[in-house]
């Protein structure tokens with residue numbers, strides 16, 4: 417009999433994993449809390465097109481996406497502009513969130529995946545320590561494996577016991593509270609100013625972006641602390657002083673959401689359970705992109721499940737997903753979480769200093785479609801490069817101390833992440849995850 421797989425939540429990686437499994441004869445059902453029409457936000461996403469290729473999908477029709485604008489980064493004083501200059505072949509694509517869903521759901525349905533909408537997953541069902549199903553608003557459902565694609569607030573991850581080593585909730589400085597709205601466009605802007613990103617805007621911990629498109633101006637306010645609509649409106653009004661393209665009429669969006677901006681979840685598997693996408697915090701810690709990583713992880717997970725011929729789907733047999741995910745994706749995300757932590761310790765004036773002195777320059781901030789070049793920079797910097805960058809900080813002891821602290825944390829996180837146990841042994845895995853989690857303290 418075909419093995420039964422539940423995908424809890426219609427996250428991107430969950431749907432593409434469902435598609436790959438259904439193509440290989442598995443009986444897969446996705447349980448999604450929203451109606452089909454209400455799935456996904458009313459805004460666009462930027463991501464690496466190679467995510468599609470990882471799961472064997474072709475590029476969607478050209479009418480369904482465009483290339484993103486290069487970004488221009490500022491510190492809060494907005495004095496130094498770091499203008500990206502991405503190789504056009506490496507530019508990420510920009511696609512409507514709802515169009516991404518249309519595309520992957522169509523392929524999943526064609527492969528035989530079943531979708532149950534308007535069905536909120538409430539909690540996992542256990543038999544001993546093993547996850548054997550889900551309790552939902554529409555009743556209980558059982559399966560050989562539950563894939564958790566419920567996103568950052570997953571009720572499944574929250575219910576996993578300490579004995580699995582799975583962290584239930586993000587801690588402070590690990591998620592962005594975001595308000596995003598598309599306003600009517602009220603002015604044209606220079607090409608290099610089309611996509612402005614202001615780090616530590618108004619000296620608050622977070623970012624603001626203003627992306628002036630053809631038909632609208634996309635404004636995002638992201639903070640490490642929760643804020644309300646009145647504060648979002650106040651901030652946007654402040655942005656209007658320096659960004660005349662932001663009108664006052666909201667055309668689309670105008671909603672709050674949360675994005676994980678942290679290292680990936682330490683342990684992503686348990687008996688009868690695997691987490692993917694935002695449930696497993698697979699976003700790039702600094703910029704919060706998670707779609708391509710979710711697609712890429714879904715191929716690794718599907719391969720692991722298909723290779724488990726006995727259908728055990730235990731922490732031991734799913735460990736290959738954990739290993740391959742960390743080798744191919746997680747190991748480069750975890751050090752970036754240390755860079756993010758450093759940014760959360762900087763004063764606005766210190767960031768302005770870093771930009772003004774060229775310690776971070778436009779090249780460092782150029783994000784290509786595979787990773788951030790910040791990641792490449794950190795991985796690929798020679799001792800001489802490091803010396804040159806640090807010498808720029810010699811007159812600012814406070815920033816120098818923060819950068820050195822980051823360097824030490826980053827080195828530790830890299831070593832610990834690489835020491836992920838090769839096989840699953842509960843004692844070793846729990847020891848490893850404790851050390852891993854300890855690398856990322858504010």
Ligand SMILES: Cc1cc2nc3c(=O)[nH]c(=O)nc-3n(C[C@H](O)[C@H](O)[C@H](O)COP(=O)(O)OP(=O)(O)OC[C@H]3O[C@@H](n4cnc5c(N)ncnc54)[C@H](O)[C@@H]3O)c2cc1C
Pocket residue numbers: 424425426427428429430447448449450455456460461462463535536537538565566567568569570571594596673674675692693694695699704705706707708710
């Ligand atoms: C404002 C904003 C902008 C972003 N921009 C980008 C971007 O430009 N590029 C990029 O790559 N990423 C971006 N991201 C991140 C991206 O959304 C995620 O990383 C990516 O979608 C992977 O997450 P996911 O699909 O696993 O989870 P989600 O997108 O959270 O999807 C989870 C799904 O599960 C459903 N669900 C949740 N709870 C339950 C439940 N209890 N029962 C049943 N179903 C449930 C939800 O309705 C949803 O359909 C952005 C996120 C936000 C909030």
